[in-house]
Amino acid sequence: MALYNTRALVIKSINLSESDRLVTFMTENQGKVKCVAKGARKVKNRFWGALEPMSLIHLIYFGKEHQSLFRLNHCDIIESFQTIRDDFDKLYTGVYFLDLIDSMILEGHREKKIFALLYQSLAALNQQTELEPLRRLFEIRLLSLSGYAPQLEHCVLCKSLPENGMIAFSYAHNGILCNACSNRARIDIQFSTGTRNYIKKLLDVEIKTCERLKFPKSQTDKIEKVTHRLILSHLGRELKSYPFIKNMAEFSC
Numbered sequence: 001m002a003l004y005n006t007r008a009l010v011i012k013s014i015n016l017s018e019s020d021r022l023v024t025f026m027t028e029n030q031g032k033v034k035c036v037a038k039g040a041r042k043v044k045n046r047f048w049g050a051l052e053p054m055s056l057i058h059l060i061y062f063g064k065e066h067q068s069l070f071r072l073n074h075c076d077i078i079e080s081f082q083t084i085r086d087d088f089d090k091l092y093t094g095v096y097f098l099d100l101i102d103s104m105i106l107e108g109h110r111e112k113k114i115f116a117l118l119y120q121s122l123a124a125l126n127q128q129t130e131l132e133p134l135r136r137l138f139e140i141r142l143l144s145l146s147g148y149a150p151q152l153e154h155c156v157l158c159k160s161l162p163e164n165g166m167i168a169f170s171y172a173h174n175g176i177l178c179n180a181c182s183n184r185a186r187i188d189i190q191f192s193t194g195t196r197n198y199i200k201k202l203l204d205v206e207i208k209t210c211e212r213l214k215f216p217k218s219q220t221d222k223i224e225k226v227t228h229r230l231i232l233s234h235l236g237r238e239l240k241s242y243p244f245i246k247n248m249a250e251f252s253c
């Protein structure tokens, strides 16, 4: 039996029985982990209040190595990101980030950079008011950390550099196409060099200052059509939380 001691973000918490909850965490050291929280549904339980999705906690859990379900032993809240919970637009965005992590990351995939991406993105969401760059940044970086970074430097098929003017992109090949290759592969979307440069910046800008990358209105849809569509083609489905973000955006226009 091993005891694990780590910082973690709460991804999901569901009822397991009349008194217990099943909680999914993104831990700093062990990747995505599922734990049974005994008695967590009872009001006076020691875990009460610390297992809300998005909270950063100090977590202690135990179980056999290589098993898929662990037992929660102790948790303390480090940061609850209350500002996110008080604003619907931020809340839906945060829930979308958690959904993406839950759908794209397998248990046992120990990658500290994924914990760091989620933690820094929630901290930025707590602070920032311009959320569009952060949403696109999260999508493209999660794809990249999962090994699905799109090829934006040169043609994905023949490696030649893009010509001036509009750039063709293929979702199936996950990259840009030169003029010659555009004739033999399906073009899904075309965008300007400016759009390509914004997407490249999303891959290396500091997360806490990403709202300074204000997308011009004309670029916002195009950038989403690349990063969000890549998520869709990778997952093969839309996430339940995403339409809420779209509805909020239309409501505020």
Ligand SMILES: [Zn+2]
Binding pocket: 155, 156, 157, 158, 159, 160, 177, 178, 179, 180, 181, 182
């Ligand atoms: Zn080519």
